[in-house]
Amino acid sequence: MTLGLVAFFAPLGDTCLSRGMTALPAVSVSHPATLIAAVFTPWIALGIALLIGFFASYLTALSWADLTFVLPATAFGNVIVAILSRFWLHEAISWQRWLGVGLITVAVGFVAQGPSLTERPTSAAPDQLLASSRSTPQKYDSALAGKESLR
Numbered sequence: 001m002t003l004g005l006v007a008f009f010a011p012l013g014d015t016c017l018s019r020g021m022t023a024l025p026a027v028s029v030s031h032p033a034t035l036i037a038a039v040f041t042p043w044i045a046l047g048i049a050l051l052i053g054f055f056a057s058y059l060t061a062l063s064w065a066d067l068t069f070v071l072p073a074t075a076f077g078n079v080i081v082a083i084l085s086r087f088w089l090h091e092a093i094s095w096q097r098w099l100g101v102g103l104i105t106v107a108v109g110f111v112a113q114g115p116s117l118t119e120r121p122t123s124a125a126p127d128q129l130l131a132s133s134r135s136t137p138q139k140y141d142s143a144l145a146g147k148e149s150l151r
Helices: 002-022 032-039 042-064 067-075 077-087 095-113 126-150
Strands: none
Touching: 002 042, 002 067, 002 077, 032 042, 042 067, 067 077, 067 095, 077 095
């Protein structure tokens, strides 16, 4: 579900940003007031809200899966962007770009077949970790006593 939200929020947010920015005259970084004004237009504000949703779901996905699994899954958003751009924004898309979209789809399929989390050696049980943290000062004190006896 989380990866689905990642794949949904980013392309829809980017498409809203594009729709909003194409309705405005060209802006420049050297004129920050025009950029700030653009943020308050409806399509751009919606795009920003969707991208905040993307970021929240992306962070959630990274909390339980490896980056090497999550990032390629987000690449599927490129497929959705191409479809939205063609049919909603009415952009012309060359056959080379469609070929790229197809390759991305195949590559995401390969990544999805693997594990979402790299298996790591199991660590000690929480009870063992708690017990070892309690004994640490004792081990440290006995180590110090051994060093003092060497002097």
